[in-house]
Amino acid sequence: MFKGNFIENLPKIYGTYTGGFVVFIILMAIAEQAGVSAKNIGVMFVAFTVLIYALIGYLSRTIQVDAYYVAGRQVPTVFNGMATAADWMSGASFVALAGGVYFGGYTYMAFLVGWTGGYVLVATLMAPYLRKFGCYTVPDFIGTRYGGNLVRACSVFVLFIASFTYVTAQINATGTIASRALGIPFEAGVWVGLISILICSMLGGMRAVTWTQVAQYIVLIVAYLIPVFWISSKVGGGIFPHLMLGDEVARLGELEQQFGLVKNSAADMKAAGVPGGLKYISGTHSGVPEGGMAVWKYLSLAICMMVGTASLPHILMRYFTTPTVRAARKSVAWSLFFIFLLYSSAPMLATLSKLALMDPNLPTGIIGKSIAEVQQIEWYQRWSEVKQVFIADFNGDGILQLNEWFMRGDVVVLATPEVAGLPFVISGLVFAGGMAAAMSTADGLVLAISNALSHDIYYKIIDPKADTAKRLLVARVLLVIIGAAGAYIASFRLTSILGSVAWAFDFAMSGLFFPLVLGVWWKRATRAGAIAGIMSGILSGLFYLLWVYPKFSVPIFGGVNTPFLGIDHLRFGLIGAPVCLVVMVVVSLMTKEPDAATQKMVDDTRIPTGKAILGKQH
Amino acid sequence: MSNKDAYWNKTKNHMIVTLVLWAFFSLVIFMFGSELNTMSFLGYPLAYYMTAQGSLLAFVIMLFWTANKQEKIDEEHGYSEREED
Numbered sequence: 001m002f003k004g005n006f007i008e009n010l011p012k013i014y015g016t017y018t019g020g021f022v023v024f025i026i027l028m029a030i031a032e033q034a035g036v037s038a039k040n041i042g043v044m045f046v047a048f049t050v051l052i053y054a055l056i057g058y059l060s061r062t063i064q065v066d067a068y069y070v071a072g073r074q075v076p077t078v079f080n081g082m083a084t085a086a087d088w089m090s091g092a093s094f095v096a097l098a099g100g101v102y103f104g105g106y107t108y109m110a111f112l113v114g115w116t117g118g119y120v121l122v123a124t125l126m127a128p129y130l131r132k133f134g135c136y137t138v139p140d141f142i143g144t145r146y147g148g149n150l151v152r153a154c155s156v157f158v159l160f161i162a163s164f165t166y167v168t169a170q171i172n173a174t175g176t177i178a179s180r181a182l183g184i185p186f187e188a189g190v191w192v193g194l195i196s197i198l199i200c201s202m203l204g205g206m207r208a209v210t211w212t213q214v215a216q217y218i219v220l221i222v223a224y225l226i227p228v229f230w231i232s233s234k235v236g237g238g239i240f241p242h243l244m245l246g247d248e249v250a251r252l253g254e255l256e257q258q259f260g261l262v263k264n265s266a267a268d269m270k271a272a273g274v275p276g277g278l279k280y281i282s283g284t285h286s287g288v289p290e291g292g293m294a295v296w297k298y299l300s301l302a303i304c305m306m307v308g309t310a311s312l313p314h315i316l317m318r319y320f321t322t323p324t325v326r327a328a329r330k331s332v333a334w335s336l337f338f339i340f341l342l343y344s345s346a347p348m349l350a351t352l353s354k355l356a357l358m359d360p361n362l363p364t365g366i367i368g369k370s371i372a373e374v375q376q377i378e379w380y381q382r383w384s385e386v387k388q389v390f391i392a393d394f395n396g397d398g399i400l401q402l403n404e405w406f407m408r409g410d411v412v413v414l415a416t417p418e419v420a421g422l423p424f425v426i427s428g429l430v431f432a433g434g435m436a437a438a439m440s441t442a443d444g445l446v447l448a449i450s451n452a453l454s455h456d457i458y459y460k461i462i463d464p465k466a467d468t469a470k471r472l473l474v475a476r477v478l479l480v481i482i483g484a485a486g487a488y489i490a491s492f493r494l495t496s497i498l499g500s501v502a503w504a505f506d507f508a509m510s511g512l513f514f515p516l517v518l519g520v521w522w523k524r525a526t527r528a529g530a531i532a533g534i535m536s537g538i539l540s541g542l543f544y545l546l547w548v549y550p551k552f553s554v555p556i557f558g559g560v561n562t563p564f565l566g567i568d569h570l571r572f573g574l575i576g577a578p579v580c581l582v583v584m585v586v587v588s589l590m591t592k593e594p595d596a597a598t599q600k601m602v603d604d605t606r607i608p609t610g611k612a613i614l615g616k617q618h
Numbered sequence: 619m620s621n622k623d624a625y626w627n628k629t630k631n632h633m634i635v636t637l638v639l640w641a642f643f644s645l646v647i648f649m650f651g652s653e654l655n656t657m658s659f660l661g662y663p664l665a666y667y668m669t670a671q672g673s674l675l676a677f678v679i680m681l682f683w684t685a686n687k688q689e690k691i692d693e694e695h696g697y698s699e700r701e702e703d
Contacts, residue, residue, distance in 0.1 A: 101670075106651070109669040116674045117644040123681050124633045124640075128688075242671060246661020286666040288651035298648055306644060324699045326689060333681035340678050347670035606626055609697045 007074055014079075017052075018218050024048060025222075029425045038424040039183060045428035046181040046435050049219055050196045053212045053439065060204035060211050065468050068205030068475065069136040069451060071321040075210055080327075081334025083210045084318045086217035088115075088339055090166075091173025091438030092501045094220060097343070099409025101350035103279045106288050110301040112343050116336060117302065118309025123332035126310055127319040129520040129605050131328035134612025135320065137448070138313040138512070139456040142534075144614060145519040145605075146527040147598065149461045154534040156452045158511030159313045161538065163445045164486065166312075166504035170442035171197070171483075172490040177438060180386075180414075181431040187491045193435075194487040197442045202476050205451075209443045210321060216436035221341055223433025228345045231352045231420045235362055241348040248355050252285045255358045259367060262403040264394065272392035278406040285354060296566055304573045308505025311512040314441075314448035325608035353416040358402070364419055371400050379418040383411060446486065450478040502570045503545070510541030510576025514584055523602050525584065528591040533584025541576025545569055625695040632691060636684045643668075643676040 006013075028041055066072050075083065093115070100108045135141040139159060143152030174193025179186045200212040228241060238244030263282050288294075309315065318335075319328045356364040366374045371391055374380055383389045390406040413434070417426040454475035459466055466474070511534050518525040546552045549569040550560045567574050593599075601613055619627075647654065647668055654665040659672070692698045 106666060106669060110648075113644055113648070113669055113673050116677050117640060120636065120640040120644075120677055120680060120684075123684060124636045243660055246658070249662055249666065286655070286663050288655045288663075288665050290652055295649055295651065298651065299645055302644055302648070326685075326692070326699050329685040329688060330682075333678070333685050336678050336681055340674050344671045344674055603622065606629070607622065607697050608692055608699055 007076065010076065010079055014214060014218065017215060018222075021049075021219065021222065025425065025429060028428060029423065032423055032425050038427070041424055041428040042181040042431050043183070045432040046178065049432045049436060050439075053215060053436075054196065054199040056212045056215055057200035057203060057208040060208035062204050062207050063468070063472065065471060067207045068472055069320075069455065070317075071205075071207040071210045073321055074323055075321040077322065077327045077331045078334050079214055080210070080318060080322055080331040081338050082217040083213035084315065084331070084335035085338035085342075086213040086220065086436070086440035087318055087444040088315060088335070088441070089220065089342055089437050090170055090441035090501065091177070091434060092169065093342065093346075094224065094434050094437035095173065095177070095410045095413050097413075098346040098349040098353070099412040101347045102354060102412045103281065103283075103409060105283050105285050107283075107294070107298055109347065110298045111305060112346070114302040114305025115309060116339060116343055118306040119332055119336040119339075121306060121310035122315065122319075123329055125517050125521070126316060127328045127332050128325045128608065130316060130516075131319050131322060132325050132608060132612060133605050134614040136455050136614075137452045138316050138516070139452050140460075140614070142512075142515055142519065142530065143456060143460065145598070145601065146515075146525070146530040148527055151527055151531050151534070152456050152460060154531055155512065155515065156456050158507065158534060158538050159452050160449060161542075162312065162504045162507035162511070163314060163449045164482075165507065166314075166501060167442055167445040167449070167482075167486045168489045169501050169504075170438050170445060171486045173438035174435060174442060175487075175490060176410075177431060177434045181428075181435070190487050190491045193439070193442075194483050197439055197446060198480060198483050200439065201443045201447050202479055205472075205475065206317075206321060206447060209447055212443065213440045216440040217338065219436040220433040220440075221338070223429045223436070224342050224345060224349075227417045227422065227426050227430060228349050228352070230422055230426065231356070231416060232348070234420050234422070235352055235356050235359075235364070237352055237355070241352065242344055245348055245351050248351055249286050251359065252351065252354055253287075255367075256281075256284055256402075259358070259402040262401070264403050268394055269392070272394065274390055274392055274406050275387045278388075278390050278408050280403050280406050281354070282403065285351070293566060300567065300571050300574055304502070304509065304571045305505055307509040307513050307577060308573060311508035311516065312505065313452070313508070313512070314444040316516075317448055317451070318444070349416065350412060353412045353419070356416065356420050357405070364421065367400055367402050367405060369400055371398055374400055379415060382418075383407075383415055388415070442486075446479060446483050449482050450475060453478050453482075503572075506541060506545070506571065506573035506576065507538065509573040510580060511535075511538035513577055514581045518584060518588075520602065520605060522588075523599050524588055524593055526588045526591045526594055529584045529586075529588030532587040533580045536583040537576045537580025540579040541572050544575040545572045548572065621695055625691065625697060628691050628695075629688070632684070632687060636680065639680055640677070643673045643680075647673070 028044065032041055062068055130141055133141050139152050139155040142155040171190060171193055175186055175190030178192045179189030201209050232241035233239055237248050261282055319331060322328045322331050356362060358367045359365045360368050371393055380389060388408045388411050391400060392404050394404055414430060417430060458474050459471050515530045515534055546556055547561055548563050553561050604610060604613060651665040655663040657664040659667045
C-alpha cells in the first residue's frame with residue numbers, strides 16, 4: 001500500500017488513520033440520527049478504537065531485544081512527542097483535571113503548572129544525557145553509572161513503588177470508563193481494561209506501545225478538543241475559547257456574588273445523604289486566595305509535581321527511543337507542545353461547564369431554578385441514577401442554590417456535552433478518549449515496571465547469560481503478572497484517582513531525582529552515596545506519608561498528625577528529596593571518589609557525539 | 619582549557635539560564651498571585667491566566683528555544699550530530 005520503509009511513511013499512515021477516525025465519527029453521527037441507541041454508540045466507540053490499538057500492537061510484534069526495549073531507537077522526534085504526550089496524560093488528566101479546576105479553582109491549577117513545567121527539567125537535566133548513555137531502562141543508567149547490583153536493585157525498588165501506585169490508578173480509570181461505556185460491572189470493566197492494555201504491549205514491547213500511543217494520542221486530543229470548541233460556541237463563549245473567555249470568567253465572578261459562596265457543614269451534608277466523592281462549589285473560580293500559607297501551598301504542590309515529572313521512569317524511557325541526542329531534546333519540546341494542547345483546554349472546559357450550569361440566562365442553567373423542574377431534565381436523571389450528581393435542599397425553599405448542587409469531578413468532562421445539548425455521538429467520543437488516555441499511560445507504566453524487572457533484575461543480576469528468546473519470554477511473563485496484580489488491586493477500589501497519582505510523583509522525586517541529576521552533573525557522586533541517598537530518600541518520604549495521611553496514621557500512630565509546614569500527603573516528596581540530596585552528598589564526600597573509568601564515562605555522557613556508553617545490544 | 623571543558627562550561631551556563639527562566643514562570647510569578655490578579659490580560663485576571671495558560675505556553679516556547687540554542691553550542695564545538703543522522 002505504501003512505498004518505502006515504515007518510518008518514512010509514518011505521516012501518511014497516521015494521516016490515513018486520523019481520516020479514518022473522523023469518518024467513523026461521522027458514521028456514528030449518522031447512526032445516531034437513524035435511531036441507534038446512545039448506549040450502543042458508546043459501545044461501538046470504545047470497541048472500535050480498542051480493536052485498532054490491538055491491531056497496531058499485533059502488527060508491531062518483535063523478537064528483537066532492541067525493538068522490545070527501546071523501539072529500535074528510530075522513533076522520529078514529533079511522533080515520539082505524541083507518544084510521550086499520550087504516555088503522560090493519564091485517565092486522571094483526561095477525566096479528572098477539568099473537574100479539579102472546576103471545584104478547586106486557582107489553587108488546583110498548581111497541578112497544571114507542575115505537570116508541564118517539569119518538562120523543562122527533563123529537557124535540561126536528564127533526557128539528552130540518558131539518551132547518549134544508551135540505557136534500556138532508568139535503573140540501567142543508575143546501575144552502570146554508579147556500578148554494582150545493589151544500587152541497581154535500589155533504583156528498581158523506587159521505580160516499582162512509584163510506577164505501581166500510578167498503574168493501579170490507571171487500571172482503575174480504564175475499568176471505570178469501560179464499565180460506563182459498555183454497561184458492565186466495574187470489576188468486569190477492570191479486567192476488560194487489563195486485557196486491552198496487555199494486547200497492546202505484550203507482543204511488541206516498547207515498539208508496540210510507541211505506535212499504539214501515537215494512535216491513542218490522536219483519539220484523545222480529538223475527543224477533548226471537539227467538545228470544548230463546540231460547547232464554547234454553543235454557550236456564546238466564542239469560536240476560540242482559549243483567547244475569548246475573559247468575559248465568561250468575569251461573568252462567573254458576578255454569578256458567584258449573586259448566588260453566594262456558602263460552605264455547608266459536614267453534619268448537614270451527612271443528614272441530607274450526599275453520596276461520597278461528590279462536591280459543591282465553595283471557592284471562587286479565578287480569585288487568588290490570600291496569605292503566605294496559600295502561596296506556599298501553591299508553590300509546594302507545583303514543585304513536587306515538576307520534580308516528580310522529571311523522575312518518572314515511564315516518561316524518561318520514552319526519550320531512549322529517539323535516533324539521536326539532538327532528537328531527544330527536540331522531542332521533549334514536542335511532547336510538551338502536545339500536552340499543552342490538552343492542558344490549556346481543561347480550564348476552558350471547566351469555565352464553560354460552570355457557566356452552562358450557573359448562568360440563568362442560558363437555557364442549560366440549573367442554579368436558581370426550581371428543584372422540581374431540574375429533576376425533570378433528562379441528563380440529570382441519567383447521572384443521578386448512578387449517583388454522580390445529587391441535590392440536597394438544605395433551606396427547604398424548593399429552589400436549587402449553588403451550595404445545594406453536588407456532583408463528582410469526572411462529570412465535568414463526561415457530562416458537559418450532554419448538559420450543553422450536544423448529540424450523544426460526542427459523549428461516545430469522550431468515552432473513547434478517556435479510554436485511550438488511561439490505556440496509554442497504563443501501557444507505559446506496566447512496560448516500565450516489567451522492563452526494569454526483566455532487564456535489571458533478571459538479566460543483569462540473576463542470569464546474565466540468558467539468550468534473547470529467554471529474556472523476551474521473561475519480559476512478557478512479567479508484563480502479564482504486573483498487569484494482573486495492578487488490576488487485582490484496582491478491582492478492590494482501594495484508591496481514589498488523584499490521591500495516588502500525586503503519590504507516584506512524590507515517590508519518584510524522593511528516590512530518583514537527585515541520583516539521576518547528580519549522576520550526570522556531579523562526577524564526585526559515588527556508589528555508596530547513591531545507595532544511601534536512594535534508600536534514605538524513599539524511606540523518609542514513605543515514613544512521612546504514613547505519618548501525615550490520616551488513613552495510615554490513625555492505625556499506625558494512633559492519631560491524626562498536623563502536617564509539618566503544610567506538607568501534606570500530596571507533597572511528601574518535599575521531605576524525601578531533600579533527605580536524599582543531603583545524604584547522597586555527605587556520603588559521596590566521605591567515600592573515595594569514583595575511579596578514572598567512571599569519570600571518563602560521565603565525560604562521554606555529557607557530549608552528544610561519539611559512541612553510546614552501553615552498546616546496541618546489552 | 620580543552621574543547622571538551624569549554625563545551626561543558628557553555629552547556630552548564632545555558633542550563634542555568636534555562637532554569638532561571640523556568641523558576642520565574644513556575645514559581646516567582648505565583649509568589650505574587652494576588653497582586654497580579656488585579657491586572658488583566660485578554661480580559662482574564664493575570665494570575666489566573668498565567669496558571670491556566672500563560673506559564674504553560676512559556677514552557678513550550680522555552681523548550682524549543684533551549685533545544686535550538688544547545689544545538690548551536692554543539693556545532694560551535696564540533697559535537698553536532700548533523701553528519702550522523
